Amino acid sequence: MKIGLYPGTFDPVTLGHRDIIIRASSLVDKLVIGVLNNSAKNPWFSVEERMELLRKVTKDMQGVVVDSFDGLTVDFGNKIGASVIVRGLRAVTDFEYELQIAQINHRLSPNIDTVFFTTSVEYSYVSSSIAKEVAKYGGDISGLVPEEIRDDLRAKCRQLAKGVQ
Amino acid sequence: MKIGLYPGTFDPVTLGHRDIIIRASSLVDKLVIGVLNNSAKNPWFSVEERMELLRKVTKDMQGVVVDSFDGLTVDFGNKIGASVIVRGLRAVTDFEYELQIAQINHRLSPNIDTVFFTTSVEYSYVSSSIAKEVAKYGGDISGLVPEEIRDDLRAKCRQLAKGVQ
Amino acid sequence: MKIGLYPGTFDPVTLGHRDIIIRASSLVDKLVIGVLNNSAKNPWFSVEERMELLRKVTKDMQGVVVDSFDGLTVDFGNKIGASVIVRGLRAVTDFEYELQIAQINHRLSPNIDTVFFTTSVEYSYVSSSIAKEVAKYGGDISGLVPEEIRDDLRAKCRQLAKGVQ
Amino acid sequence: MKIGLYPGTFDPVTLGHRDIIIRASSLVDKLVIGVLNNSAKNPWFSVEERMELLRKVTKDMQGVVVDSFDGLTVDFGNKIGASVIVRGLRAVTDFEYELQIAQINHRLSPNIDTVFFTTSVEYSYVSSSIAKEVAKYGGDISGLVPEEIRDDLRAKCRQLAKGVQ
């Protein structure tokens, strides 16, 4: 069984992420979405919340499971038996960073390869940080995050705004 | 009347910004310079100070006004009746970021378009953060910020240095 | 009256070009589409044919005229009284080339500035050469070139195929 | 059965190509290497010769077959039942071109996706044209093309040199 790992912060999952998940899951038998527990990034959503949002978005997809990890991506990949890491590519600066990460991961664990999907054109401007910025000021997030989680993102905005007061 | 919006942090206005302001103001009937009130960026100058510096630099220009905003750029653009957002482009990484912002802005408000000017070659290395770095160590800022505000930048350096002691 | 020049080879006009024409024409009072007579590029369509296709596509647009030129773009811009050259930007390699051309044009004729529009996301993969490649092999060109000229492109393909035999 | 298509000119196959073939073949059940019959590129080797060189290099690999095509890549992909097109990525300019091609291919045939592998660091400077340039002047091609085809490349050089005289 071919197992793929799609690692990321997913704070929160966007329509761009969902697009990669759908396409990657048709390439492997099982796709593990690995939510990175990275305290340095000051996420809006906790790891548990981000996993919950991903589960809402992927609940009807076959062969897709949601998990979390900290530490090196290749260590988690080996633990779950992944033979391939999946990443989305959007822009040139993405590409250079991702290329560097793929090379160091290959050095650390030659048995896991990295494959890239390019984001579909209609999601080329979509990112978690853009979605949060638009949501923060009450803009229209319908082209940015999946329908299942829009209320969660709006609720989180209200909650964060209260915390500031 | 064609109204343009030139949004930015302007902390402080540089010779590169002034170049774009002059060129953009000849393209529209009225150019609004919108100072972004972005607390996340830890600016050296307050929004009011940044507006004051911009007013010094543009006081002899026809059809140029200085304003401030927080929230989404397109919301402010709609409020002031702008039909076009103006941005300067310097480097490839600038370009990618600006392209993404232009696309999300177009999605949020299709009635406002974004046009880009490329920075003149003599200002291609000029940025607010470079100007502050040079000023901080007493370097020559004459090719970086307009003459009208050089003393303000030097005074701010002395003031910030005192604060650290 | 503000006059803009949109120069290019237009062999043939694409949906991406049409998008730029519509947006640029709302920025200036008159937009001149300048078809470059560049024998070096081995075009499929003659200058006259390319102008005719552009006229079909723009016939209902106000303030848009089609012309042709050879020589330097700024010389033609000065001849028609243009104050601004309009260009579309798609990718990073576009950007660098366009930046270089804008800088040399500015040096040759400082009174004409260059402004850039970024291609709308849905046309980000569209170019004249891609349209010709797809048409040549009988692929679907409906998302690539305007409806008014699709039959012309298909007819040209048949004509070129005959010429080869 | 998952079928992948690795299209290219392969004039001739390099160590970089071989690296992608090995890695891609482990991702799919059958990998078809599709040699593009592109007369415009003035190849050194005929389509038949390029297929023969690829067969030498891949003769011990399971699930790898060599074929040729002209026309649109997605048309060939559909003909052989491919669900995925495989491409290697080396540099930023590669990336932009490949992204554009992937987008047009997706538009022409949404049922075929494109995945990218990034070239291993030790082959990051390897290309068919570099290999030909080095071979032409008698340089050392051992880090550029697979051992099985080095004599073929040297023989082709001698043959082409004779043709010039």
Next chain:
Amino acid sequence: MKIGLYPGTFDPVTLGHRDIIIRASSLVDKLVIGVLNNSAKNPWFSVEERMELLRKVTKDMQGVVVDSFDGLTVDFGNKIGASVIVRGLRAVTDFEYELQIAQINHRLSPNIDTVFFTTSVEYSYVSSSIAKEVAKYGGDISGLVPEEIRDDLRAKCRQLAKGVQ
């Protein structure tokens, strides 16, 4: 005597840095490695520690000395009599940033030029931050930092981990 300055944070020195040091030192009579005292970057190692690690790595190299500075790079360059600043280039985003810095440095001090070496392919993915990330999670750092300092990096990890508890 031609003196070169190789400025950087070196937190800690990597195999990529050592590669540049060896190559640059053969270009000048004396190479000064200037450790930047940049408090803003939250380094793992103090300036003194970083200098000590560099001394371990360069102790057998002729004409290489280690020093530290704060302030503008060109001011330090002038103080030590350098005629050339040496920098390594890895990726496109590196290049743009480095180009901008070289241009501002040239403006501030025209007598000092900047020359660039490109990182050797085998170190193209190596950086201080990658080395720290791998070390933090107990990964293999042998292809990332010189042998002489591997124990120092591991010891620092243990020390920092204790500090968090």
Next chain:
Amino acid sequence: MKIGLYPGTFDPVTLGHRDIIIRASSLVDKLVIGVLNNSAKNPWFSVEERMELLRKVTKDMQGVVVDSFDGLTVDFGNKIGASVIVRGLRAVTDFEYELQIAQINHRLSPNIDTVFFTTSVEYSYVSSSIAKEVAKYGGDISGLVPEEIRDDLRAKCRQLAKGVQ
């Protein structure tokens, strides 16, 4: 004695080339400008003419000699005893190509290193092909090529124009 090689087509030498020659010659004891005899590029000037133009431009420079070569750059570098190849960098696409060439050259001849200078801002848009394009249409070439060779470029234009008639 440190010998540097500055290889190129120089069809013709530009102000950008001259800038690199001046700066590179201060880094080495002897700088050899190597004019590449590359028939594939359809140069305006013959190898002898290009060498003659370079000699005019460099006649007052100490330690600069003009030579020509065909074949691999590193072979010529070894023949003249060069320890370093000098190249100018202008844009991102330049950088990628140059990086690839530096890597293959390093593989072919590890004893010769490549160092890069970045073009001064005032020459960032200057290239031989731009100079020829401007000259061809009678534009102002004074900011593009050195004064010593302007008449030669104009004369060549007239000569080529006659050849076409």
